[in-house]
Amino acid sequence: MLGYVRPMRREDIAQVSKIDREAFPSEWPPPNFRRELENRLAHYIVACDPEKTVDRPEVEVSPEKGFAGLVSRVRRLFSHNRLFSEELLAPSGQYIIGFAGFWIMADEAHITTIATQKVHRQQGIGELLLISVIEQATKLNARIITLEVRVSNTTAQKLYSKYGFTQAGVRRGYYTDNKEDAILMSTDGITSAPFQARLEQLKQAYAMKWGTAHYQGGH
Ligand SMILES: CC(C)(COP(=O)(O)OP(=O)(O)OC[C@H]1O[C@@H](n2cnc3c(N)ncnc32)[C@H](O)[C@@H]1OP(=O)(O)O)[C@@H](O)C(=O)NCCC(=O)NCCS
Numbered sequence: 001m002l003g004y005v006r007p008m009r010r011e012d013i014a015q016v017s018k019i020d021r022e023a024f025p026s027e028w029p030p031p032n033f034r035r036e037l038e039n040r041l042a043h044y045i046v047a048c049d050p051e052k053t054v055d056r057p058e059v060e061v062s063p064e065k066g067f068a069g070l071v072s073r074v075r076r077l078f079s080h081n082r083l084f085s086e087e088l089l090a091p092s093g094q095y096i097i098g099f100a101g102f103w104i105m106a107d108e109a110h111i112t113t114i115a116t117q118k119v120h121r122q123q124g125i126g127e128l129l130l131i132s133v134i135e136q137a138t139k140l141n142a143r144i145i146t147l148e149v150r151v152s153n154t155t156a157q158k159l160y161s162k163y164g165f166t167q168a169g170v171r172r173g174y175y176t177d178n179k180e181d182a183i184l185m186s187t188d189g190i191t192s193a194p195f196q197a198r199l200e201q202l203k204q205a206y207a208m209k210w211g212t213a214h215y216q217g218g219h
Contacts, residue, residue: 002050002124002128002210002211002212002213003047003048003049003050003097003098003125003128003213004047004048004050004213004216005045005046005047005048005128005129005132005213005216006045006046006048006216007043007044007045007046008033008037008044008045008046008099008101009037010034010037012046012096012099013033013034013037015046015054015095015096016033016044016046016096016099017030017033019096019097019098019099019115019116019117020033020099020113020115022115022117022118023115023116023118024113024115026177026178027175027177028176028177031101031112031113036101039103041103041104041105042101042102042103042112043101043102043103043104043136043140044099044100044101045099045100045101045129045132045133045136046094046096046098046099047096047097047098047099047116047125047128047129048094048095048096048097049095049096049097049120052095053093053094053095054093054094054095055093097116097117097120097125098114098115098116098117098120098125098126098128098129099113099114099115099129100113100114100115100129100130100132100133101113101114102133102136102137102145104137104140104142107141107142107143107144108142108143108144108145108146109133109137109140109142109144109145109146110145110146110147111133111145111146111147112147114126114129114130114133114156116129123210124206124209124210126156126159127159127162127206128206128210128213130159130160130163131163131199131202131203131206131213132213133145134163134187134190134199137190138190138191142190143189143190143191144186144187144188144189144190145165145186145187145190146168146184146185146186146187147160147165147184147185148171148174148182148183148184148185149182149183149185150175150180150181150182150183151170151180151181151182151183152180157183157185160185162202163187163199163202164187164188164195164198164199165185165186165187166185166186166187167183167184167185168184168185168186169183169184170182170183170184171184
């Protein structure tokens with residue numbers, strides 16, 4: 001299955017939060033995506049299923065006319081309900097199957113999260129997201145990409161290793177839920193010729209296996 005990747009928007013928060021809770025049920029507090037999207041250093045992307053849509057909820061329409069109707073429309077404009085209903089789903093109805101986020105700090109891109117919906121795992125979505133993160137980080141002039149991963153999360157470690165991340169250190173008791181250690185992983189220079197050549201090879205292998213992926217919209 002091949003999705004497409006685009007920047008995350010505020011309307012995606014509900015779908016992304018659901019994937020986040022499924023992927024990281026023990027991590028508390030959950031990420032504040034609304035704040036992350038307003039953070040200039042943070043960059044979030046979503047992978048969408050091109051063949052699926054989410055249903056739109058009934059849009060609340062005020063039956064009132066004239067001045068009362070105007071007052072009620074203005075009230076709705078500033079009300080919590082309006083913000084909430086906007087976040088329930090994407091206006092385009094796009095169905096999100098995975099997401100990733102990273103922060104740019106000086107010349108380092110730090111991956112804060114990456115997750116695929118459980119039912120869509122092992123279908124190339126995590127890899128598609130990681131390729132997109134690497135490409136975006138390169139465009140944003142990052143020199144290296146780093147991340148933390150649980151010692152027990154060998155699935156994610158395998159994905160990162162495939163893309164040239166190696167262990168750079170250990171953070172003892174990093175995860176507050178069970179005091180698990182984190183492995184700090186880092187790439188070599190992502191603009192170096194060997195890294196880019198390897199990335200190109202991996203992208204070609206990916207295209208052979210899953211088809212040609214694309215990124216919609218830029219930073
Ligand atoms: C890690 C995660 C994002 C991978 O997503 P995915 O969509 O299943 O990954 P893909 O199908 O693109 O697989 C890409 C690579 O990941 C690794 N991988 C994925 N699933 C794996 C599994 N069950 N066992 C071992 N390696 C696996 C492999 O290296 C695979 O490449 P390969 O097919 O050439 O062997 C997904 O398992 C997930 O959301 N996990 C929960 C959240 C999480 O742990 N995120 C990482 C936090 S640091």
